[in-house]
Amino acid sequence: MVDPIFSLRGVRKSFGGRLALAVDELDLAAGTVTAVEGPNGAGKTTLLHILALLSPPDQGRLIYRGRPLPRAAGELTALRREITLVAQQAYLFESSVAANVAYGLRLRGMDRRARRERVAEALERVGLSGFGPRKARKLSGGEMQRVALARALVLRPRVLLLDEPFANLDPESSEVFGRVVQGLPAQGCTVVLVSHARGQARRLASRVVALEGGRVVSA
């Protein structure tokens, strides 16, 4: 296997006493597309949140790029800036499309001119050129998901995590997601996408991990 970007060892996560995820061993290769499949409640979103460094495991270790996660908040934020999650029905901020896409770049202190160029480039990539001044939350569901994708892509992340990227998408948006995901490994980006149904996600992935009841049943 190519060097793993993520290694999970003995990871356990519970919510209100219910075990949501129990992964004894799982390695995810860098620069590949991995599809995580499983029925509702299989622990897919929990796994994505752990990989996104948004929710630490209760037990076990998550190793990212060969190193265990740091405890210091500053170091954790620095790592989190390499990994971006696009949620199912992503939240868009109450502002314009351009401001939404520029959000992460502003946090990183990028100047306005460079930001504008990167935002335009990202919007073009998702087929939303010219959408910059529009109110983000007035768009259609598929367009909103594409804005969320652009907002993640603009950061040029090392890891892109997608939660149910093809659920409830119109054909055009679905095609955009598929095309973008396909091109990412060549740019050195690792993609992990989660899906409850076997479909487009599986076709794009070089590996499929199946989860059931929080456990890996095939990988």
Place this chain on the structure above:
Amino acid sequence: MDFFLGGLARGLRLLAGLDPEVYGIGWLSLRVSLSAVVLAALAAVPLGLLIGQRRFPGKRLVVVVFNTLLALPTVVVGLVVYGLLSARGPLGSLEMLYTPAAMVLAQAVLAFPLITALVIAAVTTLDNRVGPTALTLGATRGQAAWTVLKEARFAVLAALAAGFGRVITEVGAAIMVGGNIRHFTRTFTTAIALETSKGDFAQGMALGVFLLVVALAVNLAAHQLQVRWR
């Protein structure tokens, strides 16, 4: 009815005539109440954000306490602040009693629980995806908290407007710690109380009308901000 209408008419004439004393009272009221809201907000907004976002044991109790403090009588606040600032009180050496600064302090104490409770409600009812979205796009904890506040900006502004409404209309605390001194600590409400007790109903009405105009102007400004933010 003539009594009311006569008072109202004289009130409007006083306003139109740019009576310096009336405008002095208006300016002081505005200054004191806006300063009190700013002072209260400096503590209440971060605290409301913290309480609203964090999960901790006893959170419900804290929220109930803040909701209870909404019913805090203004005279009780006046009494406590008076006790603190009086010559024999712990802050007596500051010689703040019967100054506009004392009124700002008392009104800030009044506005604080109201703004805190409303910010808690604003943050609690906000979409819970805001914080994780900010974090996954690279925000630090502080930047994520600021984003939450920005997303809740309409409700937070409404909380500040409610705080302003609470303090500009109160009379108990202002009269106790301000003393209703002419040209120095006389505000709309303390002047209305005085004029009514003197039997000068028209002057009281004039001030009442002016108070409403000022409150309207402040709320219109807040509304304009909300419109611009949309």
